[in-house]
Structures are given as structure tokens and as C-alpha cells.
Amino acid sequence: MKKILPLLLMLLCLTIALAEDTAIDYTSDFSEGTDGWYARSAGGAEVSVTAEKGLLITGRTATWNSPGRDFDLVCGKTYALSVLVKQDETASTGFILSIAHTANGTESYENLAKCTAKQGEWTLMQCTYVAGQYDRNVLYVEGGAADTSYQIKDFCIYEQTQAYGKPGIPSLKEVYADKFDFGTAVVANEVLDSDRMDFYKSQFGIFTYGNEMKPDALLDVGASMKAVRATGDETQVCVKFDRCKPLLDWAQKNGVKVHGHTLVWHSQTPSAFFREGYSSKNPLVSREVMLARMESYIRQVLEWTNENYPGVIVSWDVVNEAAADSGRKLRDSLWTQVVGQDFVNRAFEYARKYAAEGTKLYYNDYNSEISMKALVTRDIVDSLIADGTIDGYGFQSHYTAGQTNLFYVQVAMKEMAKRTLQDGTPIRLRISELDVGIPSNTQDNWQTQARFYNELFQLYGQYADQIEAVHTWGTVDSLSWRADSYPLLFDSMCQPKPAFFAIVD
Ligand code: 9MR
Numbered sequence: 001m002k003k004i005l006p007l008l009l010m011l012l013c014l015t016i017a018l019a020e021d022t023a024i025d026y027t028s029d030f031s032e033g034t035d036g037w038y039a040r041s042a043g044g045a046e047v048s049v050t051a052e053k054g055l056l057i058t059g060r061t062a063t064w065n066s067p068g069r070d071f072d073l074v075c076g077k078t079y080a081l082s083v084l085v086k087q088d089e090t091a092s093t094g095f096i097l098s099i100a101h102t103a104n105g106t107e108s109y110e111n112l113a114k115c116t117a118k119q120g121e122w123t124l125m126q127c128t129y130v131a132g133q134y135d136r137n138v139l140y141v142e143g144g145a146a147d148t149s150y151q152i153k154d155f156c157i158y159e160q161t162q163a164y165g166k167p168g169i170p171s172l173k174e175v176y177a178d179k180f181d182f183g184t185a186v187v188a189n190e191v192l193d194s195d196r197m198d199f200y201k202s203q204f205g206i207f208t209y210g211n212e213m214k215p216d217a218l219l220d221v222g223a224s225m226k227a228v229r230a231t232g233d234e235t236q237v238c239v240k241f242d243r244c245k246p247l248l249d250w251a252q253k254n255g256v257k258v259h260g261h262t263l264v265w266h267s268q269t270p271s272a273f274f275r276e277g278y279s280s281k282n283p284l285v286s287r288e289v290m291l292a293r294m295e296s297y298i299r300q301v302l303e304w305t306n307e308n309y310p311g312v313i314v315s316w317d318v319v320n321e322a323a324a325d326s327g328r329k330l331r332d333s334l335w336t337q338v339v340g341q342d343f344v345n346r347a348f349e350y351a352r353k354y355a356a357e358g359t360k361l362y363y364n365d366y367n368s369e370i371s372m373k374a375l376v377t378r379d380i381v382d383s384l385i386a387d388g389t390i391d392g393y394g395f396q397s398h399y400t401a402g403q404t405n406l407f408y409v410q411v412a413m414k415e416m417a418k419r420t421l422q423d424g425t426p427i428r429l430r431i432s433e434l435d436v437g438i439p440s441n442t443q444d445n446w447q448t449q450a451r452f453y454n455e456l457f458q459l460y461g462q463y464a465d466q467i468e469a470v471h472t473w474g475t476v477d478s479l480s481w482r483a484d485s486y487p488l489l490f491d492s493m494c495q496p497k498p499a500f501f502a503i504v505d
Contacts, residue, residue, distance in 0.1 A: 181206045364430075437485030
């Protein structure tokens with residue numbers, strides 16, 4: 001054993017050294033050539049090095065033509081990216097830093113960061129990206145009209161290797177354990193980073209997917225179209241669950257709860273769902289067919305999740321954002337056009353029919369602190385209470401420090417909290433998508449944001465008996481849907497911000 005030990009140690013060091021070598025830490029260097037960058041184009045576009053040591057793309061004939069480079073990204077690893085871009089052709093032009101990834105021969109795209117570059121000014125784009133499961137990853141910068149020429153330089157990408165969070169910080173879920181569940185929403189690739197998820201698990205007790213359980217993720221339009229063709233039955237609905245499985249698998253394995261978002265919504269729902277033969281060119285189906293499709297979709301989603309992940313999904317947003325932005329009425333949508341004014345009631349009726357016993361059913365909406373919208377959301381909730389199908393209301397809570405008036409938030413909560421369900425219990429409340437934007441990432445704004453979060457949580461404390469859960473809509477600023485407003489409790493390096501300490505201290 002004594003003889004083998006040094007050998008084993010050597011092997012271990014070698015493995016660590018090799019592993020470290022593979023972590024990307026790259027800055028573009030155009031001093032001796034194009035450094036592996038090339039023009040993404042079907043021919044015609046070219047890249048060349050300029051006197052400013054930038055990389056210029058010329059001869060573009062399509063908007064997707066762009067300077068790109070292949071990178072070996074590792075699934076689940078988090079990368080920090082930045083690049084400077086400059087154009088000399090128009091007063092100002094928008095640019096996007098994007099990734100083209102390929103899996104099983106199919107290329108797909110994600111936009112990672114945006115900027116507007118004024119004529120002649122080097123302009124910065126930066127972001128964080130968690131890599132997905134792909135065979136090839138090409139990072140590229142595109143923008144301007146199809147024939148605009150532009151330069152990039154100082155493209156940096158490095159793998160974030162420092163620990164998530166800070167040792168010894170309090171845990172949100174533990175601090176609020178006697179009041180309500182503390183949760184967060186994740187974007188698809190976050191779930192692939194096991195270290196990140198371990199940290200999230202130490203902070204949060206309930207998780208939501210930002211996009212992967214919405215109708216556009218679960219409805220299989222192609223298969224539904226084929227099923228209608230094969231049977232002549234317009235009520236056929238086919239669903240698929242590949243996109244939502246990673247979080248559900250992780251939650252099941254780790255004994256963590258999930259909140260489902262969302263069964264019925266006017267947005268992120270393919271318009272083909274509402275049309276004959278699932279073809280976007282065809283006329284809308286009848287109310288009867290649409291109700292049958294709605295019931296079938298809700299039944300299949302709830303049955304599949306109940307069978308495969310019993311007890312994991314404890315609550316659902318059954319309908320999201322049905323209230324109009326102005327006027328005391330429902331929002332005009334394909335749901336109201338095809339089904340009519342009772343589509344929310346029908347969705348809850350079906351959800352109640354197929355949900356496992358004890359699953360809490362929520363109606364979820366935004367801006368419910370704003371006068372008319374507050375009335376409509378209460379009208380919707382009242383009609384669902386009369387039907388006996390609802391358990392609670394979700395305040396999305398996308399706020400902006402300095403703009404959102406906390407007094408109205410307080411009034412909205414007080415009014416909603418007065419409602420009693422048919423069994424005599426008070427309505428459940430949920431803060432479902434909390435984030436608080438600030439204009440820029442400065443110490444002063446961080447403090448203003450911290451005060452806002454602190455006041456909000458004082459309010460939540462007053463309603464702790466009725467609040468089931470508070471979820472922030474994401475964890476780190478750079479992966480938020482409002483990344484430009486730095487609205488969350490952790491910065492892009494997953495370090496706690498003053499807002500975090502303002503609600504745990
Ligand atoms: O966080 C989601 C973002 O990644 C999507 O681009 C966006 C598209 O609609 O939806 C975001 O989530 C929304 C949620 O589903 C409903 N309330 C508003 C949220 C922010 O737009």
C-alpha cells in the first residue's frame with residue numbers, strides 16, 4: 001500500500017491538473033490572425049483583422065452572417081462572457097451576442113446579451129451562460145442591417161469556478177421556515193449544474209421552471225396534427241415531457257417540492273392549438289372542440305406528473321394573466337375568442353377534476369396592485385371561489401424600486417386576503433415571481449433595492465398565516481429575464497447582495 005500511495009497521489013494531481021487545463025479561460029487575440037474566428041455565412045462574408053486589432057466582418061448579405069468561433073463548452077458549467085462591438089455605418093445599431101448549438105444534427109439558437117452601439121463607439125456586451133447538452137457550440141455576434149459591417153474585439157469567456165454563495169450565510173428557507181416556503185424559478189440549463197443546484201437547495205425549498213412547463217413546452221403540435229389526421233377527431237391532443245423532466249427528476253431525487261407554471265395562458269401557447277388540424281393556416285376550432293382539447297391537455301399533464309412524480313408538484317398555476325391590462329374585463333385572447341368568457345372557470349374545473357388530492361390550485365397575475373387590474377383579478381378569484389375550484393391567488397410581483405408604490409401593494413394584499421373559500425378557510429396567497437428592478441448596478445441602488453425588499457418582507461410577515469410561498473423569479477441577476485435591472489438577491493457570481501441580507505437579518 002505504502003508503495004502505491006505516492007503513485008495514486010501523482011495520478012490524482014495529474015487528473016486535477018488535466019481537469020483545470022480543460023476549463024476555458026479565453027480572450028481573443030487578433031495580433032497574429034483571426035484566432036479561430038470565421039464568418040458564419042453561405043458565402044460572401046469574410047472576416048479580417050483591422051489596425052485597431054479588432055476583427056471586421058464585411059460582405060454580409062443576410063442578418064445571420066456574423067463572426068463566430070467554436071468553443072468546447074461543458075454541459076452544466078457556467079461561463080462569464082464579454083465582448084466589445086463597434087460599427088461606423090449608422091447613428092446607432094443593435095447587436096446580439098448569441099450561441100448556435102447543435103444536438104443530434106439539429107442547430108438551435110439562444111440570444112445571450114444585447115447592446116446598442118452608437119456610431120464609432122466600442123460598446124460592451126456581457127452575460128453569464130450555463131451550457132446545455134450539445135455536440136457543438138458556436139458563439140457569435142450579429143446585428144445591424146443585412147449588409148452592415150462591424151468589428152468585435154476583446155472577446156472573453158471563462159468558466160466560473162469559484163464556490164456558489166458564501167460560506168456561513170443564512171438560508172432563506174430556514175429563516176422563513178415558520179412562515180412560508182421560500183422558492184425560486186430556474187432556467188433550463190441551471191438544473192444541469194449540480195454544484196449550483198446544491199447551493200440553491202440549501203437556500204430554497206420549492207422550485208418552478210421559468211419556461212419548461214408552459215404549453216409551448218409540453219404541447220406536441222406535430223404529433224397532435226398527425227393524430228387528428230389519422231383519426232379525423234379534432235379533439236386529439238398529444239403532449240411531450242422531455243423539457244420538464246430534468247427539474248422534476250432532480251426534485252424527486254432531492255425530496256424538493258415543485259410549483260407547476262402554468263397550465264393555461266394566452267402567451268407561450270402555440271396558435272395551432274386553437275386551429276383545425278393544428279395548422280396555423282386553418283380556421284379556429286369550435287368552443288366544444290377547444291374545451292375538449294383543454295380538458296385533454298390538463299388531464300394528460302396532471303396524470304403524467306402524478307403518476308411519474310407523485311407528491312412532487314404540490315401546486316399549479318392553473319391560469320396565468322387572464323385579466324385585461326385596462327378595463328374591468330378579461331384580456332382578449334384566443335382563449336376568449338374560441339372558448340368565451342368562462343375559459344378560466346373551465347380550466348379550473350378540469351384541473352380540480354384531475355389534480356391529485358391536496359394539490360393547491362392558483363390563479364396567477366401581474367400588476368394586481370394597480371387599480372382596475374386589482375378589481376378584475378378579484379372578480380376572477382371571486383367567480384372561482386363561487387365554483388369551489390380555486391385555492392389561492394398568486395401575486396407575480398415584478399416590481400421596480402422607486403416606481404412601485406408599496407402602499408398599493410399593501411392594499412391589494414389586504415383586499416385579496418379578505419376572501420374566504422367555500423370550506424370557510426381564508427384564501428391562500430402566493431408571491432409567485434418576485435423581483436425588484438433597479439436602474440443600474442451601483443452600491444446606492446443596491447441599498448435602495450435592499451430597503452424595498454425589506455419592506456416587502458415586513459408586509460409578507462403580516463400575512464404569513466395565509467402566504468403559502470414566496471418565490472423569487474430566478475436566483476442570480478445575470479440569468480434573470482430582467483438581467484438589465486439586476487432584480488434578484490444574488491449577483492451574477494452567485495454572491496448574496498444587500499437585498500439578501502435585508503431579508504434574512
Ligand atoms: O421568465 C420567463 C422568460 O424566460 C420568458 O422569456 C418569458 C416569455 O413569456 O416568460 C418569463 O416568465 C413570465 C412568466 O411565465 C409569467 N409572468 C411574467 C414572467 C416574465 O415575463
